[in-house]
Amino acid sequence: MKLFLVAGEPSGDALGAALMAGLKQLAPDVAFHGVGGPRMQQQGLTSLFPMEELSVMGLMEVLPKYRALKRRLEETARAAAEIAPDALITIDSPDFCLRLAARLRELRPQQRTIHYVAPTVWAWRPKRAERMARVIDHVLALFPFEPPYMERAGMTCDFVGHPVVAEPWAGPDQAAAFRAEKGIGRDQPLLLCLPGSRRGEVRRLGPRFGEAIARLRDREPSLRVAVPTLPSIAPMVRQMVEHWPVQPVVVEQADARRAAFAAADLALAASGTVSLELAANSVPMVVAYDFNRLSWWMIRRAALIDTVTLVNIVSDTRAVPEFLGPDCRPGPIADALARLLDDDAERRAQIEAMEVTMQRLGRGQEVPGLRAARSVLDFLARSQ
Template sequence: MAEPLRLFILAGEASGDRLGADLVRRLGQRLPVQLSGVGGAELEAEGLASMFPMSDLAVMGWSDVLRRLPLLLWRVRQVARAIVRSRPDIVVLIDSQVFSKAVAQRVRRAGVVVPTILYVAPTVWAWRPERAPALRPLFDEVLAILPFEPAAMAGLDGPPTHFVGHPAVARFPGRPAQPERGPLLLLPGSRRGELRRHLPLMRAAVEQFRDHPRVTGFAIPTLDHLLPSLRREVAHWPAPVTLVTGEERRSAWDAAIAAFAVSGTVTLELAMTGIPMVVAYVADPHQARQYDKLGRKVTLALPSIIRGSNVVRELQLRSSAGPFDLSALSALLDDPAAIPAQLAAFAEVRALMQKGAPEAPLADVVDRVLAHAPQRLLIGS
């Protein structure tokens, strides 16, 4: 039997877990893969025995980081020691930018030379561009999921970067038609801090749109481990909310009239499916101060970032206390031109994601990872 590729992979949240599982499946079609690292249900289904629960890393915003700093520092040391001890053939660290950088720094300081790949580029093009050159000593390559990021990283003197697309393009082929009526999807995120800050906003949407003629109900697609806490949360909301997991999620997406979603990978998945949306983000106090220092609005919705124009209206807030102005959601549901315009823009986003930019065409993610594999493993693969 052929010698396996010893891959250490780390994902710190649900979107990274999906990216990692897709990568592992596709690698397994080329050669045997022996996994170690950290991940969630998707990577575990591909054979990973996670070192610890992925939820330990699922933090968002500085306030969340500070609350859990001792645990996070311990996990950094634990992951770095595991890499140093096992000397895998390749390390792939998926997103979780601060954690991934800290792990890579500790491994490099230990003098261990292991090809290390960062999967999902940091947003150096929007925030703190000086981070780009600081990544060069830590990562042999960055795999970008947005088509303009390789050029942006090169212009900022960052590590070699290739656009590898996103599995959402294939996983979400698009709905055959936009319904006239249906449930409103509420997507408050999956990390503790996200939920704490965004659930009051989602409740306000239920209150305001429970009698809207185009909204037949409300659904929160979520993860199994969040069901108990979300059931308690929505039990006393002003209208019934259905919690959906697993295969039920696809049915809910197919039926939805629109979505009210926290910024993140889910906005790309919604765009690929063809679900109109409004994007929301409630910043923690530290993030709010940093945004204010920029002196300009930061675009958060991935479809708008990819297309380079305001495809999706955004509700950016500094507090979860309310009251909330949900006029953007009203406009989406009430303006006859709003939904068709979004769907046409989403088609352009899909085309960009399928081809890449002229200077950075789409590369195969497996090819890019295997470019760093020991030659002995590639003979005959």
């Protein structure tokens, strides 16, 4: 069996790697081709080109790279057509991946297609599911409420669980060791600063996050800060924080990142899946995010819900405070962080919402990568 997989973001790389591991367990003869990052490569994928070339988000961010992305799309489609896989499996990154599926269908009309991560049609642009159904046969959904949306549009869909419930997390011993190694006392509050995994996000959010943390430090002089990040952007992050009045610990290795999450008392995070990582560790958070003005205007016009934080959405609460777009300002963000330090009731409300979220996403069930692999194989068996 030959599968052609394409991921364009670190989160997609993690999903793809877990899926590949599950497929190898259930179908040992499987062969992988496509585009992916280091985790997928560890599972046996030789990437056509660096996955980071596809890691672009937002209208104004995409425009300067449009021609390069278009060339990569054509290159990828032709490579897939030549391999003639049993299925094309695209993972998140819908702007690139769905165009790829459409182009491959032009080259190879009988191609079976699977997309991992349902589009958030429950949040904005609901007609995306109908357009997606023109080029996608089957969907692997991360959230339990998504299959009906996909099925109404004409695709088959399985809820396979969210990968956050299967991630290994550090325990109290590792948390204590992290604090001791970094010289952080037990009574010193530790804040995680998480300004995103993309360079554009870090450039846009980093200065505002730094100012908010400086204001919080004025109220809480014993505050310590850690910035978990990825090796690919760690040099940029270190350069950014070197002039902050609160000198943070920059953490890039996976084990140290997990220990930092376990040791933290609260977090300031960009919107995204990191909110679920924090929820898995019961770390209360404030979420803040901003696009350029045009991208933000377009998103607000299309939004169907009043929150972007996944903990709020899955738990059906609004426990996590958000500062989005023009509200992404240091002063109000610092105020919200201070309340998390001082208000036990607000912290408890978040932790309860996090527990509900993890249960609904599949904690305690079969791991999502294996569930996703079963779904892929079942779809291929049905569609022969």
